[in-house]
Amino acid sequence: MILDFYDGNLDGDSWEDLCQSCYRIKYQEQHYTEIPAVHGGDAGIEGFTKNGIVNQCYFPERNYTDDELHKHLRDKMTKDIGKLLENKEEYAKLGVPVIHEWHFIIPMYKDSRIIKHAETKRKEVLRAKKDNPKQYDYIADDFNIVIKVADDFKFEITKTIRESLTDTKLNVAVRQVKETDWEKCDSEKVENIKRKVKTVMNDVSEEDEYYKEAIDTYIKSYIKGLEIMRILRTSYAAIYEDVYGLEQAYKTQVSLKTGMNMDKSMNSKIFNDILDDFERKLSETCQYFNAASILELKIDIISMWLADCTLKFRK
Template identity: 35%
Template sequence: MFKTKIGEFDGNSWEAFCQQCFRLKYETEGYQYMPAINGDYGIEGFTRTGLVFQCYCPDNNTDANTLYEAQRDKITKDLSKLELYEKPLSVYLAGCAIKTWIFVTPEYRKKELVKHCRTKADEHKKLNLSILDPDFDVLIHDLDNFTKEVPVVLNYLNRGIDISPDEIDDNQHLLWKNTSISLVDNANRKNKMLLNTNAINPEQKIDLLTTLTIKNK
């Protein structure tokens, strides 16, 4: 299992989580889920605006170099499927050219992965595949690309945030505060009542009080 700031995932649970995020974030762009039965053709969903998505979650938490190598190899392998399955993909895409292939992973730690994506995008543009837009690009998205969708999906999946308050940073405290966790809701409500309404930067002070409340629970 791979530990993230919102809990632990394996490949299946990460894809299930991502699919819900995609449906929310790209609903107005006609998001379409692609079941992986008999192969995923290198994409696990796409929009009618030319975005396609491939999810990947490492088996466990590793050092930056090992993580980079696993993610790099996964990107290379799945992008190769665009050429291999060009014909069947064209049927599903129905004339919609792929503008951006997005690799969705919990986190990445080395900027070299961005460079690898750029290299692979250039390589694939030279293949002149019928399903690719002339300006085809390859991007990486991680959890922080779905900050608005995460609380909604966690609530929908009835999944608690499985992390220790002593181990989370300021951004993660904010995520706790904005999700529908009763502890945080109660702390926010009580701290707003305690704080002087004429205080300077009241929201900042409420956030600080809530953080301290969480840590002391």
């Protein structure tokens, strides 16, 4: 099975995450919409497409016998089809279109009984619609229940695994760039960093311990930043373009914002605001980075701006 890739490390939550990932890939052109967990499970569906497919996933809690597995699959389907018939108003609020297919996504099934049960429930839904067409006008005349298993999503699961591995390697690469000493930093860059940090700290004494610590951090981060950008450029070209594009666009704003500030008493506040806002932009734009890598990238890129005088704070 395709799930052998996961070596037994799946549970209900991770199976749901995997299913959502698969549906986002497979039904991207149909604008698949995931229903947040606060709603999922309450309405019998966990997401929907604009062409009328809704889905619900289920993962067995343990290794059941064939009979036990069938009972759990049957009961889950019965329960959620029941919810399907009870949540017309909720679906309208969520923008769910007329429902043509209800997908039941499970890792696997071991006999045909669940297929027969699906057909029984399909007929039950259509019978309810026939008896009360106005109440069930959100159900299509060709409504069908489709059982989906892991092997139906070989391409999507493989793509998800590959991207997950890439993300892991990417974050490891960012976090494992080693610190280097100042000797590898151009003296002009060192002086730029010292001058800008001193300006941000309102002309603090060069003997101040916090100043010395900040200088040490920013110079090391500047060197690390150059190395990280080199790694991204050579090994993760598409990701490099995202980071570089954001850095360049934001760099222009930073230069204008700091250069136009005439009140040096505001330098520290503006600097901290830039730190917070840039971290937020990185998180939004580069979601493949984890929180630790975002913090690392933020300080490294800010250090590069200090070194090349993008941050134009006045004395």
